Amino acid sequence: MKNFTHKKTYHPYISPLDPCPPIRTKTYSTPPHLYMGFQPENLEQFNPREALQAGTLWKAFYDPYYGPKEKGRGPNE
Amino acid sequence: MSNKQMPKEFYTMMEELQSIDFVLVDLTLYLDTHPNDYKAIQQFNEFSQARRQLKNQFEERFGPLQQYGNSYSNYPWNWNESPWPWQI
Amino acid sequence: MWIYEKKLQYPVKVRECNPRLAKYLIEQYGGADGELAAALRYLNQRYTIPDKVIGLLTDIGTEEFAHLEMIATMIYKLTKDATPEQLKAAGIEDHYVNHDNALFYQNAAGVPFTASYIQAKGDPIADLYEDIAAEEKARATYQWIIDMSDDPDLNDGLRFLREREIVHSQRFREAVELLKDERDRKKIF
């Protein structure tokens, strides 16, 4: 899958009568577990220290979320 | 009450324990839905043994982690000594 | 029974005294999709669900109490030595008039916790789908709090909690599959 991302976007309808300046692109998360089905055995793991930091033992579920004020880590990939 | 501060080793040992315990938590949930994964159960038992050793080492230095008899006590009773987890 | 352990599940850190962030976090303390509601929901559902998923509900419900303690720790640290001026600036002075620094089970809008947050239909599929939805809603709440927060240390702990919701959702989805499968029963052809 080329250009696959867990951060999806959509473009809401914009009316000339909308009072606020339009946000043209809206985003939402589709984290990796939505694509996993029943977890297969022997998936690759983090080491214990990394796992604690990541919040998951298995790399396949790792989906870090950063806020707009957190610079240098990229947006919510 | 006191100005006692926990030494740096308290934080490093605590984080080591948190890491091992995290693996055990995530493996527990996994095994709840994958009861026949032999390799995962082996890993679980290895980590369970490692956590027991680390818990003992931690408690020798910093006092009991659990009570109701799941940890030994020093004299005097030191279970209710600060700091509690939210204070550290 | 439950055994308390004198240790957080994750090393919670907060960079600065900021009662405004505590106000958002209270949503995950005493809100509809918060950690208290989650813990009570899962543990309560155990009595009316097939045996093969009782262990999972027990273990996730127990982990939710560890998350509740993490949220409490964050709120405690964010407000510990805040001045009345800081509380006023954060718009939570009315909370302090009533409760002072005490934590209170309520949502971010100040609505007290209610048992009606805890769904239990008695139908295993309905209840597990409820649990999956609850995990996704809690995940979303963590995203919105991370979006509003400028404390990198706090966000680190919130990211951990958000990731746990993902794993919990995964396990509940697997629990549904286990119930569909009826793996206990030998297939007879």
Ligand SMILES: [Fe+2]
């Ligand atoms: Fe959860």
